[in-house]
Ligand SMILES: NC(=O)c1ccc[n+]([C@@H]2O[C@H](COP(=O)([O-])OP(=O)(O)OC[C@H]3O[C@@H](n4cnc5c(N)ncnc54)[C@H](OP(=O)(O)O)[C@@H]3O)[C@@H](O)[C@H]2O)c1
């Protein structure tokens with residue numbers, strides 16, 4: 001096998017990640033790789049690299065026969081798709097970090113890279129410095145993956161840490177995340193959960209062979225989380241994290257979503273703070289395994305890009321083995337979850353959607369309930385994201401057995417909480 005193929009790189013983007021890669025490559029002379037040209041958008045910006053390296057003409061990179069790898073690190077998903085697919089058609093391998101582009105176009109990207117017999121690697125696109133995609137591809141290539149729970153967005157984790165440990169306001173914490181290069185150019189993608197959703201969409205392909213669109217998954221971000229919610233978490237010996245979650249249910253189908261969770265203070269994910277990410281994998285025989293590392297930022301992200309470039313020396317490709325297996329996994333929304341819901345007005349909550357309400361509190365300024373709801377209700381409606389309603393799943397939220405839910409509902413009915421649950425006043 002050829003292991004020291006000469007790599008001539010065409011780099012798109014010289015922002016937080018692109019410039020990080022330029023620095024990291026300069027510090028790694030043993031890697032037989034050189035950047036021949038960098039395509040950027042704004043020619044007048046000052047750059048920390050020789051001016052002759054830069055161009056705004058993408059074809060100088062895409063049509064150059066000497067360039068055999070395109071490294072795509074731009075913040076425009078549509079332009080990225082055009083660049084990446086042209087590179088494939090021109091017989092060039094691609095390393096990308098564009099989560100949004102990958103999540104929205106994965107089936108086409110897999111098809112085109114395979115038909116053109118080139119590599120398409122994107123380790124930096126999920127959990128930045130943590131080698132989670134290659135591990136899921138290679139190490140967990142079997143049916144024994146029970147569940148994955150992960151903090152996959154550095155900016156929201158940074159904001160939650162700063163808000164609840166350092167008492168910073170949401171706005172100040174977000175500004176810091178932007179200044180440190182963690183946030184997306186449009187930070188709504190981070191805050192409202194889209195970035196984590198995009199990452200989870202393609203990670204589910206590598207973990208369970210599910211080829212989904214982001215729209216298939218239930219998700220929200222941290223936009224409605226308040227300090228009152230953090231106090232409630234504390235009373236339950238928990239902290240709040242935005243968790244991307246997937247679990248193989250007893251019937252063989254996969255439950256998957258991205259939602260805020262109460263995480264027990266002794267759970268591995270509770271130790272994931274600031275821009276760090278963490279992934280807890282549960283598998284047969286091995287039990288729990290925990291991956292931890294920086295999930296955003298210039299050099300940590302560039303280190304994953306470097307590792308992908310390095311893997312191209314020996315022609316590494318994702319095989320998508322789980323996707324092309326005869327026995328396919330399926331996504332399901334047929335299960336229940338236990339959720340905490342905080343809100344300003346009872347009229348904002350569809351309490352009839354709940355199978356049971358186990359705990360509730362109501363006064364002039366603070367209302368919340370803890371109840372069990374069928375997951376389909378969250379998929380079919382979005383009242384739980386509107387009017388500042390904040391939904392946080394409880395620790396270990398998935399309930400598979402209808403019988404338990406029915407029993408609890410019956411006991412609540414017997415206790416006088418049937419039908420409308422008689423929710424006036426405080427308890
Ligand atoms: N920041 C992180 O921690 C991180 C981590 C993992 C993945 N990512 C992903 O990596 C990508 C880059 O992120 P970033 O943080 O480096 O963004 P950034 O700092 O905003 O840089 C974006 C770069 O893209 C260039 N660009 C935009 N449109 C272009 C086009 N059509 N053609 C050529 N260049 C174009 C910009 O050019 P100008 O310099 O001329 O404006 C800039 O250099 C995004 O997809 C992001 O989601 C980021």
Ligand SMILES: N[C@@H](CCO)C(=O)O
Nearest residue numbers: 153154155182184296
């Ligand atoms: N905005 C992303 C960058 C890393 O993908 C985050 O905060 O996680």
